[in-house]
Amino acid sequence: MEEKLKTLVLDMAKKAKLASRTLMQLSSSVKNEVLLKVAQRLRANKGYLQEVNSRDVNLALTQGLSPAFIDRLTLSDKVIEAMAKGLEEVAQLPDPVGEVVKMWRRPNGLLVGRMRIPLGVIAIIYESRPNVTIDAAGLCFKSGNAVLLRGGKEALNSNLALAEIFKGVLEEMGLPQEAVQVIPTPERKAMEYLLELEEYIDLVIPRGGEGLIRFVTEKARMPVIKHYKGVCHVYVDEAADLSKALSIAVNAKCQRPGVCNAMETLLVHKAIAPSFLPEVAREYAKYGVEIRGCPETLKYIPYAKAATPSDYGYEFLDLILAVKVVDSLEEALSHIAQYGSNHTEAIITENYSRAMQFLKEVDASLVLVNASTRFNDGGELGLGAEIGISTTKLHAYGPMGLEELTTTKFIAFGDGQIRS
């Protein structure tokens, strides 16, 4: 049984590697044609997809899974249309493959450059969200990579049905169907075997809970790009423009509190706290934000709860906010270095030197001056669609778009050069 599972996974990985050799060479126009056809097919097969999906959903319901879980699992009309639109958008994005990033001539006449190429085979491990199957497959395909998809077991039927539609288009166009494969079994062991196949898989991207990400990090022999939690801070400096600070603090916390680039802790300079804190508290009250503050905060927001030490560095993903009054920019920087998650950090100030110091010294995938943390997103930063926001420093730090799914090789044009 175990042997059979091992063989199944190995065989899929080998076929993915083989398919990747073809994908590497595809022209952008062929790739775009595939994406547009898949989008069309998703819309045309909506009824079938929803029928298959309802089996997954019904089983999840009998297992008593939460409404939020069921919501993510469901292929509603809206979700199917969003998947189709997403593919059409990816088709519009420039193809990074083949770009020569830089080129220079060496003293001996050798013309040397770096050319963008696909990574090869990417494995994506994700929660029970079937839309990720199509979103991830689209981005990997456009960037010339084969993809092995391993979604949450509750979504298995839906994921297989979605992959079938992609494969159908690939077959029709004479392209290798193994470019997009869903691991067809719910067993956890299958994932473990997959993570050993460094010879065939170039990168694994785990998305989901911290436990899953740690498990993948421990087991994987190939590079892992992590999308960990976001404990994002906004620091309101003493020289902040109060109206900017106010609208950014509200936007960063309230516009969509359940996502990784929402603010979790607000740091306020003591000189501005007396004027800023009561005002921002009034705004937060309108949204029902629960404030957990340090003793200094409680002076200005008497109805706030007292923060416990574990409230700092915590990802609430909810309308709950930790607040701390700090003595200086230095204290804010130390707090962020200790409690931040290298995700997104913002300073609100009109002071030039402190803005530049914050920008230089904070180690996070995105550091902002006078703008909301919510901008840490591929679309918002101008990269187009993204596969997630990496908090791993290697290869891709921040939103991962098409370019981040490629690497560069060196190329050299000579006319007989030898080394002396």
Place this chain on the structure above:
Amino acid sequence: MEEKLKTLVLDMAKKAKLASRTLMQLSSSVKNEVLLKVAQRLRANKGYLQEVNSRDVNLALTQGLSPAFIDRLTLSDKVIEAMAKGLEEVAQLPDPVGEVVKMWRRPNGLLVGRMRIPLGVIAIIYESRPNVTIDAAGLCFKSGNAVLLRGGKEALNSNLALAEIFKGVLEEMGLPQEAVQVIPTPERKAMEYLLELEEYIDLVIPRGGEGLIRFVTEKARMPVIKHYKGVCHVYVDEAADLSKALSIAVNAKCQRPGVCNAMETLLVHKAIAPSFLPEVAREYAKYGVEIRGCPETLKYIPYAKAATPSDYGYEFLDLILAVKVVDSLEEALSHIAQYGSNHTEAIITENYSRAMQFLKEVDASLVLVNASTRFNDGGELGLGAEIGISTTKLHAYGPMGLEELTTTKFIAFGDGQIRS
């Protein structure tokens, strides 16, 4: 005992992380001053270093280690001068840290860019070659990273003495000595503990034998950049300029056969084999190269040995060469895809379309047209000093210079932007 070792390694990693926060902010001029002082100090302490080194060498001699091993272990006058010169060269190289790679304005006015920053803490695991201690420390320091060094146990005393000199300069200049640390114990367990500390170590670079690299890949929870073997091919196309083909084939094999970018297999198009093979064989005979050929090769070089299947894809690192006659560029490409190691591949041809096809289709860290494989080297390609040649596709594919020891973070200058 095990607990004590664990605590020691953890403590070193924590201190390295702390030091990295200071290193991140250092100006280029301070970093260069350190490097130049260390170079000076190495020369001034030559006698002391050689005395300590002789203890390592004597022990290795009593253990009957090979002359090549002893050679790599010895801190000769020449090696010490090369280390000092190396540091002076690194001081001359441009500092990648702080470079803003790209900057663009979003429709909402947000000015977004990518700024180059150090990785943080880098662990280097290497053979018993004490010069790597200084070379690696110099590159990591210049790129703003703290480094944890774990060399072969036979070189431990030498490595510690070299690190002491670096630390002395750091102390004098009021900089954290934990920027450069040598793991002070030969136990293998220490390395295992190190590889678990993903929270403090951002990257591990193993150098050395395949066994060691596989061990590190399996155990490490942080990203690993591998410097595996180089099984490099030269393909002599039917349209090759024979004199270029001849000098490149000789240079790629004979100029320094023991290194990873030397050619291991020569592929020759059948149309050119009758004229090229006897001629290149005469040249190889002058160098004492042993030829192991396919049946077709033996027709033109009767005194060659018959190649066994395992000769293809083998890294001889010696004056031994596998030769194969192929029917077409396609056969050469398939051979390289099957037996190559993603390191360095070259085509010799005057045919434009085949040159471009080879360049596009071959997946290797460097692909050359009409030049020797020996050019896969940071210095030769114009990157300056390098820490090795990565065959890992993620983050750095090819020679790793200073820039490859950094990453980029996103920065954004706003004037109050919020997300709607």
